[in-house]
Amino acid sequence: MAINFVLNGEARSEALVSPTRTVLEYLREDAGLTGTKEGCAEGDCGACSVVLVRNGSDRVEAVNSCLLTIGQLDGARLTTVEGLSEKAGELEAVQAAIVDEDGTQCGFCTPGFVIALHALRHGDELVSDAVIHDALAGNLCRCTGYRSIVAAAHAAIAAPGDASPVMATPAPAAGETYEAQGQAFLAPTSLDALVAARVAHPDAPLLSGGTDLGLSFSKDRRAFPVTIFTQNVAQLKRIEEGDAGIRIGAAVTYSEALPRIEELYPSFAALIRRIGSRQIRNVGTFGGNIGNASPIGDTPPCLIALDTTLTLHGPTGPRDIALEDFFIDYRKTELAADEVIASLTIPKLADNEVFRTYKVSKRYDQDISAVVGAFRLTIDNGTVTEARIAFGGMAATPKRAPACEAALVGQIWNEDAARRAGEAARQDFRPIDDHRATANYRLRVAGNLFVRLHRDLEGADKIEVTTL
Ligand SMILES: Cc1cc2nc3c(=O)[nH]c(=O)nc-3n(C[C@H](O)[C@H](O)[C@H](O)COP(=O)(O)OP(=O)(O)OC[C@H]3O[C@@H](n4cnc5c(N)ncnc54)[C@H](O)[C@@H]3O)c2cc1C
Ligand code: FES
Ligand code: FES
Incomplete structure (x- = not known):
């Protein structure tokens, strides 16, 4: 099968291009469309932005072509700066x-x-x-x-x-397999077919939005024999909501989920808006953030504090696991070689529960966290009766803070209680020094975030999210 897509209003069919060639390279070197520029080749500068309507989507979105692969274009409509005018x-x-x-x-x-x-x-x-x-x-x-x-x-x-000219031409149908230059690109459309591909190729990377994995292609120039693309699997693209909670498919992008997250957990939505840039959030997914298992990924501490359950899918069917049990050690998870992350289920907040999260980074936009703190408290008549608190950037994995939680439960919710809980962070974590922050800075910031939380809940901290 070839990769079929629309480029600046014209149908294209490519059968010989490597499936993991970046779209930026393809545009500039193969298609001769040099209006799209290369600055950083890692998603940071936006010079390579193109307009994309992804396969199966009707959203007109800007994305970074340096992190997008040709395989991801199958069934999509792409417009570059040369094709914007009608x-x-x-x-x-x-x-x-x-x-x-x-x-x-x-x-x-x-x-x-x-x-x-x-x-x-x-x-x-x-x-x-x-x-x-x-x-x-x-x-x-x-x-x-x-x-x-x-x-x-x-x-x-x-x-x-x-009208945007991007929508003027209908999208072609996408295929399920593509092979060129000794590389196979599998794009299953059902969960069973995705798991079967995973069983057949346990070493093949799972490619979702590619905002992490894309660096292997753009910077490291790796050519995997097989790549498995998850974005065409219908079950992984659903958002379902019931009384108890919201279930988000692993391949749902941040931009797709934001409106619902905004309504249910506004503080989480404010943090998500600080993940990379729009170009990143338009393709980056929850499944990718969790699957990447970085200790400084932004969503896992929030999802752990919110008591999220992951549904993994393997050859014997689905299994559920609490997200807090999923991360075992630095970039090691409970995901078996023949499994995929299918969805995450986040419980809704009860009336007496509050949730806040704070990202601390050197810049407000487009920056990786030094520390993320996430807090879900149950407060009854002024007393904290339950606390789920998690941090990122404080250990080898995103992790709960049991000493901080114990210091809060049973306490009257005031600034002294918040300060004592913050001091307990020193029992919970032994962070590392690195170029983003020293261990001491991380511990101080984590402690200070409890005071910030108190001021925020009291209405004294009117700034939703700031960089400390
Ligand atoms: C410029 C830039 C800025 C960024 N800023 C931030 C930031 O502020 N905060 C932050 O947290 N991250 C940030 N990131 C990292 C990245 O955008 C996120 O981690 C994103 O959520 C990854 O999702 P993806 O769909 O692009 O994943 P991919 O790159 O497609 O995959 C990432 C990893 O997850 C695995 N994976 C994907 N789907 C599944 C699945 N269904 N089951 C099992 N494993 C799976 C892949 O195999 C891979 O190992 C940034 C990245 C860039 C390039
Ligand atoms: S070249 Fe800088 S974001 Fe793509
Ligand atoms: S970088 Fe020169 S005009 Fe923007």
Whole structure:
């Protein structure tokens, strides 16, 4: 089978390109579309942004082509900066606004900004300054300065609407297998077929959004004999909600889940909005964040504090495991070689339960955490009756804080109790020094977050999330 997709409104069928060739390389070197630029090749600068409507999706989204593979394009519609205008010789609204507002100097970053704003213009958000800043947080400009780019964003959003050309051409059907250059790309569409592929190829990487794994292709130039793509498995793409909780498929992206998370756990939503950039959140998934098993992944501490259950699926069917028991040691998990993460189920909060999470990093946007603290407290008549507290960045795995929890349960909820619980973090954790933070800094920050939590719950801390 070939990889079939739409590029700038024209059907493309590629049968010879390596499935893990990055889309950025393909565009610049094979398709001759050099308007899409390479800056960092690791998802940090946004110069390589393209507009993508993924297979099976109707969302017009900006993504980083440096972390996207050709295999992921099967059944998708892709538009580059060369294909945004519907009328030959005329600039598209964002391009025209960038010119009018002097939003470019050397121009290297400009195609990426245009793409990010084109996707924003064709989304369904109520656009404000904050939303524009959020949409542009994944795009770096070294010379123009952002004021004129933000002015161009406002002008383009206000300009008369035209349809995005990305949706003008119907998407082709996607296949389930592709092989080229000695590499197989398996894209099963059912959970059983995904598990069968995993059983047949236990050493093959599972590729979801590719925002972690994509670095193996873009930076390390690895060529795996077999890659198994999870995004076409219908069961992994569902969000289901009942009275007890919400079940999120492992291949659901952050952007897809955000509206429901926002309603159920607003503090968690605020943290998710700080995972990478929009380009990253448009393809990055919960399953990938958990499967990656990093000690500084942002969602696991939150999900552990929220008492999340993972459903793993293997040849004998599903099995459930509490997320807090899933991580065994540094990047080691309970996932067997023939299993996949199928979904995660997060209980809803009861009326007497509160949940807050705080990410501490050197920059507000586009930065990996030094520490993430996540707190779910049950407070009855002013007394803490239950506490589930978890941290990331404090140990080899995301982990609960039993001494902190014990220090809080049974206590009247006031700042003294919060401070005592914070001091107990020294019993729970022996963090390491690294280039992000020293062990002592991490312990102090973890302790201080309890005071922050208290002030936040008392309404004294009006800032939702800040970098300390
Ligand atoms: C620029 C940039 C910024 C980032 N910022 C952040 C950040 O702020 N916070 C943060 O936490 N992370 C961040 N990340 C990391 C990454 O975006 C997240 O970890 C994301 O959730 C990974 O999801 P994915 O779908 O892209 O995973 P992939 O890259 O596709 O996969 C990641 C790992 O999970 C495994 N996996 C995927 N799906 C499954 C499954 N169903 N079952 C079992 N294993 C599976 C894969 O085999 C692989 O080992 C950033 C990455 C980049 C490039
Ligand atoms: S080249 Fe920098 S994000 Fe892709
Ligand atoms: S215009 Fe030069 S980097 Fe933005």
